Amino acid sequence: MKILITDDEAHNRLLMEKILSPYGNCDLVVTGKEALEAFEMSLLDGAPYDLVCLDIMMPEMDGQEALRRIRELEREHDINESEEAIIFMVTALNTEEHVVQAFFRGGCTDYLAKPVTRDKVVEKMRQYNLIEAA
Ligand SMILES: [Mg+2]
Numbered sequence: 001m002k003i004l005i006t007d008d009e010a011h012n013r014l015l016m017e018k019i020l021s022p023y024g025n026c027d028l029v030v031t032g033k034e035a036l037e038a039f040e041m042s043l044l045d046g047a048p049y050d051l052v053c054l055d056i057m058m059p060e061m062d063g064q065e066a067l068r069r070i071r072e073l074e075r076e077h078d079i080n081e082s083e084e085a086i087i088f089m090v091t092a093l094n095t096e097e098h099v100v101q102a103f104f105r106g107g108c109t110d111y112l113a114k115p116v117t118r119d120k121v122v123e124k125m126r127q128y129n130l131i132e133a134a
Helices: 010-023 032-044 063-076 097-105 118-127
Strands: 002-006 025-029 051-055 086-091 110-113
Touching (some): 010 025, 010 118, 025 032, 032 051, 063 086, 063 097, 110 118
Parallel strands (some): 002 025, 002 051, 086 110
């Protein structure tokens, strides 16, 4: 499995990497812009990411904009819905409902509320069949 972890805070990137690295190859990027570049590269290489984790608050391009543009890239590359990447938005604990709804409209698969824990991530991965049920 190919995994893209996007967060502007090193601590969060490393935490996600620690949780996810047993399940696949993790690439770590710092901004939405870098996420978009990495995602496009993976499409051009014919080996797109299976899972993308996007922090919301990042410099240059935030998670919501990155989400929208990643879905655009998939359409441009004729990726159909069943082949789309699983995208988890990583949200602050106090993220308001209307903001969360905007992520779904932007095409995210689901969201993870901070603080992120191994249990939360693994449960979501099972839910979307990235890993087998226990
Ligand atoms: Mg951030």
